[in-house]
Amino acid sequence: MWLNIVSAAIKDLFSGQISDFLSYGSLVLGDLEYLLHQHFQRLSESEKQVMSWLANQIKAVEISKKAALLELSPSEFLKAVESLRRRSLIEKVQKGDRAIFTVQPAIAEYIKTHIL
Structure with missing residues (x-):
């Protein structure tokens, strides 16, 4: 479930760019x-x-x-x-x-x- 939530956040907030997500200054916890x-x-x-x-x-x-x-x-x-x-x-x-x-x-x- 956690992976689905994180992958949805990466797709939605970072246009699917994992490197952008990983380089973000703070961990995005979202849901x-x-x-x-x-x-x-x-x-x-x-x-x-x-x-x-x-x-x-x-x-x-x-x-x-x-x-x-x-x-x-x-x-x-x-x-x-x-x-x-x-x-x-x-x-x-x-x-x-x-x-x-x-x-x-x-x-x-x-x-x-x-x-x-």
């Missing part, structure tokens, strides 16, 4: 904003905290590097990460023998512009 808003509203407070923290990371991070400023117990933090993974809202990337986590760019953009 995705509504979908992301619905998903974000259903998250628990701990899940929202984890999402916001991950969205502000420059690179993918190990969950063992949890920021001290997150006011979550280790148990709450891990439950939130597991729940977000099940919902496909955060991504796990294998880097050697380590697992690192990140937020997809569209989701990070939404969080940065609408939540923070």
Whole structure:
């Protein structure tokens, strides 16, 4: 569904020119904003905290590097990460023998512009 929305925006706003879309200074979310808003509203407070923290990371991070400023117990933090993974809202990337986590760019953009 996301691909259909983005492809429609590329066709409509950028006359089908993918390079123009990619060179645009900000990510165009269009109808995705509504979908992301619905998903974000259903998250628990701990899940929202984890999402916001991950969205502000420059690179993918190990969950063992949890920021001290997150006011979550280790148990709450891990439950939130597991729940977000099940919902496909955060991504796990294998880097050697380590697992690192990140937020997809569209989701990070939404969080940065609408939540923070």
